[in-house]
Structure formats: structure tokens, C-alpha cells
Amino acid sequence: MxxxxxxxxxxxxxxxxxxxIVILVAFSIISWAIIIQRSxxxxxALKDSVSFEARFWSGEDLNRLYEGLSNRRDRLSAxxxxxxxxxxxxSRLKNTDSPNSIIQGSHRAMNLTMNREIEQIExxxxxxxxxxxxxxYIGLFGTVWGIMHSFIALGSxxxxxxxxxxxxxxxxxxxxxxxxxxxxxAVMAYNRLSLRINKLEQNYNNFIDEFITILHRKVFSQN
Numbered sequence: 001m002x003x004x005x006x007x008x009x010x011x012x013x014x015x016x017x018x019x020x021i022v023i024l025v026a027f028s029i030i031s032w033a034i035i036i037q038r039s040x041x042x043x044x045a046l047k048d049s050v051s052f053e054a055r056f057w058s059g060e061d062l063n064r065l066y067e068g069l070s071n072r073r074d075r076l077s078a079x080x081x082x083x084x085x086x087x088x089x090x091s092r093l094k095n096t097d098s099p100n101s102i103i104q105g106s107h108r109a110m111n112l113t114m115n116r117e118i119e120q121i122e123x124x125x126x127x128x129x130x131x132x133x134x135x136x137y138i139g140l141f142g143t144v145w146g147i148m149h150s151f152i153a154l155g156s157x158x159x160x161x162x163x164x165x166x167x168x169x170x171x172x173x174x175x176x177x178x179x180x181x182x183x184x185x186a187v188m189a190y191n192r193l194s195l196r197i198n199k200l201e202q203n204y205n206n207f208i209d210e211f212i213t214i215l216h217r218k219v220f221s222q223n
Contacts, residue, residue, distance in 0.1 A: 013171040014149045020142030020175050027131045028182040034124045035189040042196050045121055048077035049203045056207075062087060062214075078117035082204060083211065086110040090215050099219045107212050114204045122197050125190065132187035139179020146172025 010021055056065070066087045069080050076084060089109040093102040150169060 009171050009174050013174070014146060017142045017146045017149075017172060017175055020138055020145070021178055024135055024138060024142075024175070024178045024182045027135055028178075028185075031128055031131050031182065031186045031189070034128060035185070035193070038121075038123075038125055038193055041121055042193060042200065045078055045117075045200055046196070046203070049079045049200065049207075052077060052079040052083070053203075053207060056083065056211075066091075078114075078121070079204070079207065081117060082110050082113050082208065085113045086208070086211055086215075090218075094219070102219050103212060103216055106215055107208065110208045110211070114201070114208065117204070118197065118201050121200065122193075125193050125197070128186045128190035128193070132183045132190060135179045135183035135186065136176070137179075139176040139182075142175025142179070143172045146175060 010018060013021070066084065069076060069084050073084075086106045086109055090102060090106045093105045096102060147169060150172060
């Protein structure tokens with residue numbers, strides 16, 4: 001049984017099929033770079049979220065916690081950033097005559113910050129969905145083109161045998177194989193990363209709701 005040499009098949013393929021393969025390989029490399037980078041960022045964000053909430057619920061004075069975060073304003077995690085802007089807005093509005101305005105202002109500030117943080121965390125993740133969607137079709141296009149090219153070439157051959165047809169078909173089918181090889185990890189990673197991002201966003205939302213409850217008690221206990 002002859003061994004399958006992908007490099008040799010690539011060199012023998014038509015220019016269009018070669019271009020398709022190069023595009024798919026580029027998509028695969030970019031996808032894996034995104035997968036590795038986003039996985040690290042999301043894992044760190046989840047760990048930071050758990051760590052900050054443990055500190056938040058440790059009983060530390062909120063003013064002291066806020067002042068500590070102020071000293072490293074440019075190095076805050078997403079969870080710390082959400083708390084920081086919420087408490088900052090609360091401190092700015094707490095002397096107003098409308099308790100509801102204080103709560104709404106703090107809640108709005110934290111939601112805006114959370115949305116910005118989530119947007120940064122999920123940056124480039126939708127590209128994985130795009131790759132997963134289009135790669136099989138790009139590979140299929142390369143295969144169809146390669147098969148057409150093979151049959152056109154057969155027109156100049158008097159006797160078409162399996163030995164003559166098989167190499168051309170194999171060269172064409174490699175495009176579909178690489179398309180699937182590119183798409184399958186991309187769709188699995190996209191679903192996995194999206195699930196973890198949703199979990200992270202839920203953590204942030206839960207923290208915001210809990211923090212707003214504490215601020216609500218503070219405001220109405222003063223009034």
C-alpha cells in the first residue's frame with residue numbers, strides 16, 4: 001500500500017488547489033493562536049474573579065479596599081475594575097438627595113465596565129466561528145476544482161485507468177481533508193470558549209447584583 005505524502009500531493013496539485021490549501025493552513029494557524037491566547041486570558045479572568053470575590057467577602061472595609069485598588073489603578077483585573085467604578089460612582093453620588101439615583105448610577109457604571117471587559121476578553125473569538133463555518137466550503141471548492149482539473153487533463157489521454165485518475169483525485173480531496181482539519185478544532189474551541197465567557201459574564205453579573213444589594217442597604221440605612 002502506497003504511503004500518503006501530503007507535501008508531494010500539494011506540489012502536484014493545481015495552482016488553485018494549492019492556494020486553497022495555503023488559505024486553510026493559514027486559517028488553522030491563526031485559529032490555534034487565538035485558541036491558546038484566549039484560553040489563557042479567560043482562565044486568568046476566572047481565577048481573578050474567584051480571588052477578588054474571596055477578598056471582597058472576607059469582611060475587609062470597602063473604603064479600604066477601594067483605596068488599595070486606587071494605588072494600582074492601571075493594573076486592575078476585570079472584577080476589580082467593576083468594583084472600583086461602582087464604588088467610585090457610589091462615593092460621588094452618595095450625598096445626593098435621590099437614593100435611587102445613587103443605586104442606578106452605580107449599577108449603570110458597573111454594567112458598562114463589565115460590557116467593556118467582556119468585549120475585550122472575547123476579542124477574536126467570533127473569528128473561530130467564521131473559520132468553522134467557511135473552511136469546509138473552501139476545502140470543498142478546492143476539491144471540486146481539483147477534480148475538474150483532473151478530468152480536463154484526462155481528455156488528452158487515450159486510455160483512462162485507475163492508476164491515471166487516482167493521483168489527481170487524491171490531490172483534490174486533500175483540500176477537503178484540510179478544510180475539515182481546520183474547521184473541527186475551530187468549532188470545538190469556539191463552543192468551549194463561548195461557554196467559559198458566558199460563565200465569566202454570569203460571575204460578573206452575580207457580583208454586581210450582590211454589590212448593589214450592599215450599596216442599597218448602605219444608602220437606605222443612611223436615610
